[in-house]
Amino acid sequence: MPGRRLHVIAYDISEDGPRGRLAKFLLDYGDRIQHSVFEADLEPEDVERIMARAKPLVAAGDSLRIYALCADCAEKVRSLGRQGPIELDDIVVV
Template sequence: MRLWMIAYDIADDATRTRVEKYLLRWGNRVQYSVFEAYLTPQQARTIVRDLEPLLDSATDSLRLYPLCRWCEPQLRIHGQGRRSETVA
């Protein structure tokens, strides 16, 4: 399991709400349209598979960034927020 950053930009309000609710089941919201989640590669593929049909490729974007084991400890938070915890 590794830490992933998931970011999205979705034009339609209803679709954006569905995506937000879906992602809250997987991880923590750290910015308005950014989540952090501890995922296996299979779980990351599941998220893409489940959300891709909801997105309009002409206007929407969904991005998943895996953070390497070296990068994760280097994460710095300034201002509000705290480090995401591993989900057991």
Template structure:
């Protein structure tokens, strides 16, 4: 199976963990909102990202949600439409 688009959102109260997670997500996709990224991932990259995220998060306080996006994304207002990158920067 090829890559698909995921919306990844987080809510992390600790500044240090939040910055580390944002930096991790930047290596897999594009920030589209303050705590939301859009990433084109195949199954292997998704598992890799989730494993790395688990090592950064405090699972009793932090929340990370991964939503597979079905269909086309509509953007109303500012912000570019995220396009699939031919490669992943890891």
């Protein structure tokens, strides 16, 4: 039975209001690593909860994707540059 595992959550939502509400909600589950990308250690129930809560925020032309990484794949994650979550103070809206 699958348990807690690392997930990558990515979204592309055109409207500011729904996009902001989704981002704020996702902060309860994981770390924001890019403006519209989160990493989260989730149980299967968490994924279902996120999908249900996000459904009214994702319009026909928008997208939300949640990728589950197996333990082997999670150990092979590599990155360069900034490590860890980005701080909201680092975000500049022009």
